[in-house]
Amino acid sequence: MQPAVFERVVVKNSPVYQYMKVSLVLEQAQTKLTAVELKHLITTGLKSLYGEVGAAFPFDLLTFEEDTLTAVLRVYSRGLVRLWSSITLLGFFQQQRCAFRVLQVSPYLLALTGNSRDLALDS
Amino acid sequence: MSLFMDLNLPFTADKKRLKTLLETAAHLGFSTVAINYFHEGQSKGKKEIPKPTPLAQLVDELPIVQGKSRPIKVLNRLTILVSDASHFRHNAAEYRAYDILAVQPTTEKLFHAACMTFDVDIICITVTERLPFFFKRAPINGARERGVMFEVCYAAAIRDSTMRRYTLTNTLALVERNKGKNIIVSSGTDKPLELRGPYDITNLAQLFGMSEVEAKDGVSSNCRSVLLHAETRKTACGIIYTVKTPNDSQPKDGPPLAKKQKTSAS
Amino acid sequence: MFKQLEKTPRTVLVCERSHLDHEKARLGTHVEQHFFNHKVSLLVPGCDRLPAELDAALNSMRSFLLVRNLPLSQLLEKEFLDQAVYKGSTYGLSYQTRIDEDNCYALLPNGKLVLSVDKDTYETLGLEGKPSQYQRRPAGRYVVSVDLKDRTMSPGGKGHQRVVKALTEHTPLSCDLLLSQHLPGDESPALQSLLSNHKLSEHRPRVSSHVMTSLPCPTLVTSHLQGEQQSCDPQSFLEWLGAVDAGVTFEDQSDGYLSTYECPQPQTVVDAAVRCSVTGLLLPEDIYHLLDVLRRSVLEPKLAPWLALTVHGFQDSPVSWGTAEHGFLSGGENFYTLVLFQNLDYWICMATGPHDACPP
Amino acid sequence: MVRVKSRYLLCEIHVSDPSKLLLLEDRAITAAVKDAVTSAHGDYGAAQCSIGFSVKYVNAHTGILFLRCPKSSYRLIWSALPFITSVERKGRRISCFLSCLHVGGTIRTCQKFLIRYNTQQLHRMLPKCKTQEEKDQVRRAILSSSTYMLKGKEHKEERD
Numbered sequence: 001m002q003p004a005v006f007e008r009v010v011v012k013n014s015p016v017y018q019y020m021k022v023s024l025v026l027e028q029a030q031t032k033l034t035a036v037e038l039k040h041l042i043t044t045g046l047k048s049l050y051g052e053v054g055a056a057f058p059f060d061l062l063t064f065e066e067d068t069l070t071a072v073l074r075v076y077s078r079g080l081v082r083l084w085s086s087i088t089l090l091g092f093f094q095q096q097r098c099a100f101r102v103l104q105v106s107p108y109l110l111a112l113t114g115n116s117r118d119l120a121l122d123s
Numbered sequence: 124m125s126l127f128m129d130l131n132l133p134f135t136a137d138k139k140r141l142k143t144l145l146e147t148a149a150h151l152g153f154s155t156v157a158i159n160y161f162h163e164g165q166s167k168g169k170k171e172i173p174k175p176t177p178l179a180q181l182v183d184e185l186p187i188v189q190g191k192s193r194p195i196k197v198l199n200r201l202t203i204l205v206s207d208a209s210h211f212r213h214n215a216a217e218y219r220a221y222d223i224l225a226v227q228p229t230t231e232k233l234f235h236a237a238c239m240t241f242d243v244d245i246i247c248i249t250v251t252e253r254l255p256f257f258f259k260r261a262p263i264n265g266a267r268e269r270g271v272m273f274e275v276c277y278a279a280a281i282r283d284s285t286m287r288r289y290t291l292t293n294t295l296a297l298v299e300r301n302k303g304k305n306i307i308v309s310s311g312t313d314k315p316l317e318l319r320g321p322y323d324i325t326n327l328a329q330l331f332g333m334s335e336v337e338a339k340d341g342v343s344s345n346c347r348s349v350l351l352h353a354e355t356r357k358t359a360c361g362i363i364y365t366v367k368t369p370n371d372s373q374p375k376d377g378p379p380l381a382k383k384q385k386t387s388a389s
Numbered sequence: 390m391f392k393q394l395e396k397t398p399r400t401v402l403v404c405e406r407s408h409l410d411h412e413k414a415r416l417g418t419h420v421e422q423h424f425f426n427h428k429v430s431l432l433v434p435g436c437d438r439l440p441a442e443l444d445a446a447l448n449s450m451r452s453f454l455l456v457r458n459l460p461l462s463q464l465l466e467k468e469f470l471d472q473a474v475y476k477g478s479t480y481g482l483s484y485q486t487r488i489d490e491d492n493c494y495a496l497l498p499n500g501k502l503v504l505s506v507d508k509d510t511y512e513t514l515g516l517e518g519k520p521s522q523y524q525r526r527p528a529g530r531y532v533v534s535v536d537l538k539d540r541t542m543s544p545g546g547k548g549h550q551r552v553v554k555a556l557t558e559h560t561p562l563s564c565d566l567l568l569s570q571h572l573p574g575d576e577s578p579a580l581q582s583l584l585s586n587h588k589l590s591e592h593r594p595r596v597s598s599h600v601m602t603s604l605p606c607p608t609l610v611t612s613h614l615q616g617e618q619q620s621c622d623p624q625s626f627l628e629w630l631g632a633v634d635a636g637v638t639f640e641d642q643s644d645g646y647l648s649t650y651e652c653p654q655p656q657t658v659v660d661a662a663v664r665c666s667v668t669g670l671l672l673p674e675d676i677y678h679l680l681d682v683l684r685r686s687v688l689e690p691k692l693a694p695w696l697a698l699t700v701h702g703f704q705d706s707p708v709s710w711g712t713a714e715h716g717f718l719s720g721g722e723n724f725y726t727l728v729l730f731q732n733l734d735y736w737i738c739m740a741t742g743p744h745d746a747c748p749p
Numbered sequence: 750m751v752r753v754k755s756r757y758l759l760c761e762i763h764v765s766d767p768s769k770l771l772l773l774e775d776r777a778i779t780a781a782v783k784d785a786v787t788s789a790h791g792d793y794g795a796a797q798c799s800i801g802f803s804v805k806y807v808n809a810h811t812g813i814l815f816l817r818c819p820k821s822s823y824r825l826i827w828s829a830l831p832f833i834t835s836v837e838r839k840g841r842r843i844s845c846f847l848s849c850l851h852v853g854g855t856i857r858t859c860q861k862f863l864i865r866y867n868t869q870q871l872h873r874m875l876p877k878c879k880t881q882e883e884k885d886q887v888r889r890a891i892l893s894s895s896t897y898m899l900k901g902k903e904h905k906e907e908r909d
Contacts, residue, residue: 048791051786051789
């Protein structure tokens with residue numbers, strides 16, 4: 001027989017990371033972008049809004065789909081507001097207008113794949 | 124919290140562009156937008172205040188808001204750049220054609236007057252240049268008591284680094300004074316790629332020193348207050364209120380925006 | 390330096406460890422009380438095809454109805470009460486409404502009708518409710534909860550008349566409603582015929598599955614819930630699960646420039662793993678049935694030492710677990726992940742977003 | 750009324766060529782600090798330090814600065830100070846670096862600290878003095894600063 005165990009742990013307010021699902025919209029839709037270029041673009045945005053200190057802040061590009069220009073970013077919770085705002089204020093990619101659309105932000109990576117707001121039922 | 128709104132989409136005569144602009148706003152999740160007619164105030168009324176173009180002439184079909192099953196709601200708004208006290212005419216008949224009335228004062232004296240006496244809904248804060256005056260406590264409090272909102276536009280901050288600095292500086296100064304209350308954040312751009320989603324703006328407003336809840340109010344609840352304030356301004360302090368009978372009102376641009384039961388709440 | 394900018398909204402993660410047959414195990418309640426499930430995703434490492442029984446369980450999740458433009462007063466009619474509320478358990482949730490913007494409605498299986506409405510609607514509705522827990526000053530949202538199984542709410546009763554009057558005369562509320570019903574025994578639900586005078590459509594839950602090869606999996610040791618040296622802690626395990634779901638590649642091509650994420654150590658590489666997910670309005674009863682099947686199939690020796698089942702709730706549902714109020718700030722996640730080990734020990738991790746109560 | 754809370758940074762400027770010290774003035778230093786903040790913290794930092802930031806006092810003889818910062822952003826400005834390598838004045842570049850000696854909530858506490866600091870410096874100078882005259886001067890200076898501390902009188906400027 002199994003030893004009787006019951007253990008409950010409550011973890012409050014300690015997500016180490018936050019995850020963002022973003023997609024890039026470009027003025028010229030046919031422009032192609034590599035993952036490295038995307039990361040560089042975001043770093044440039046961080047640098048212009050938060051300077052050298054901001055540009056040094058680490059974030060990870062977990063996935064990147066080149067056809068839809070959609071990416072999943074991971075960032076330390078401390079840096080979420082800064083990363084997000086610098087993405088919001090990014091307006092140009094190589095002299096052409098661009099805009100990041102933030103699709104979802106969550107402290108759990110799992111939640112990014114289970115967004116009920118995407119549920120589309122055509123009738 | 125209420126619906127997300129963007130109360131400043133500048134008017135362009137270019138129909139196609141306006142259409143994409145509305146589509147983008149709807150796609151981003153804004154349920155209500157206001158098309159802004161900008162009027163530079165001049166003394167003696169040399170220049171006519173523009174008449175709002177009826178919505179039916181601008182767009183054929185209103186886009187559906189993303190994730191909802193209803194179309195976007197479009198309002199008209201007039202912004203007057205006031206550089207002299209005579210530029211703003213109290214209760215002018217021309218203002219009646221607009222749903223929302225806003226002023227952008229350029230001097231401290233006019234800012235004071237706008238906060239304390241002008242019968243408007245929104246006071247725009249200059250974000251493209253250094254503010255020529257400091258915010259004083261008295262007019263800010265006066266505006267709060269009268270339910271007038273301050274508006275900050277974020278599009279300039281996307282365009283250019285210097286303007287971004289002015290936007291941040293001026294807004295930080297404002298938020299410092301009125302503690303993040305009665306501020307609305309809107310786009311103020313006619314380019315679809317300079318529009319941002321409501322949650323992005325919420326996050327951005329945290330940079331201005333607002334808390335997350337205040338920031339979210341800045342795109343939702345406070346905008347709703349603007350609409351209600353506009354309603355009371357048009358209807359004699361909200362005491363008397365007339366509703367068009369259904370058979371002669373058009374569904375698209377006729378009926379007023381606020382709740383129907385306004386009569387009892389004065 | 391950036392104190393103001395370093396705050397993130399609060400979140401709560403509750404992890405429990407127990408055995409399926411333990412007397413204090415509350416797994417069943419957790420599943421039953423999480424009423425509105427949007428997505429179920431299952432990860433089975435160690436096989437390239439799901440066992441037939443499991444596959445059948447995933448594919449047999451019952452279909453649900455989408456009723457367009459349904460007046461809420463319909464839910465109070467005698468026939469509906471008889472057929473759907475008093476009998477079996479009926480789940481209803483407004484579709485394409487956002488809880489931080491619009492009015493959201495939910496019909497819980499315990500007969501409660503929850504209306505989460507904004508201030509304007511609340512003031513004209515004339516029903517008693519509470520200000521929302523997450524928007525206190527000034528209250529912009531109110532939650533009205535009506536117990537349809539209460540005695541005064543029986544058709545013709547005083548309470549019933551009042552609610553009907555509020556929903557028909559004061560403010561006729563209507564919405565697109567997702568509906569699904571579970572009936573004990575093999576009685577077939579009568580919802581479709583009940584609401585036949587409305588535009589409705591039936592939807593099957595969407596099933597998709599995916600096979601992954603040579604997947605690095607973290608090692609889990611049952612007794613180490615708080616993450617010791619030999620085992621992966623729940624937070625990093627959840628992250629890993631999310632990474633698998635999101636399709637993150639685990640080998641790094643760019644010397645860590647793009648990403649520094651890697652599978653938590655210690656790890657083992659499995660040859661194949663199956664990930665299967667179902668989306669729609671899924672009933673807790675179906676998930677409970679799936680759990681039964683899982684319990685049987687985890688004992689099969691050829692499978693990996695554990696399986697993981699994640700159930701996502703609706704972000705815009707007015708309740709999360711039980712009748713605990715749910716809200717949306719910058720995210721409204723409410724989900725739980727169940728890890729089932731071969732010895733029938735389990736971990737359950739329940740996570741909620743900023744505007745939510747602590748999971749039970 | 751609520752007082753606007755500020756922090757005062759007491760800094761010492763170290764110049765490689767002491768003769769250039771006299772060229773320093775507040776506007777040049779303001780510009781140098783603002784540039785440093787902008788490069789270290791970007792537009793956000795620049796915006797933060799354009800409200801309520803000012804150089805309150807510069808002593809070109811001793812290289813002492815008082816910087817006034819709003820309380821909310823003093824750490825941000827402080828963190829950028831080490832990145833200042835030169836100050837530009839009338840087209841000439843004066844290479845220098847700043848070191849922060851003290852952070853105070855009022856100018857008065859900073860001044861008190863400065864007097865104590867200078868007295869200490871004088872004590873260190875004393876053994877190094879070569880002639881009797883110099884020694885006497887230094888001693889007098891120590892005495893005057895100590896009596897000042899005792900009396901706690903206001904006085905306009907510090908001289909050593």
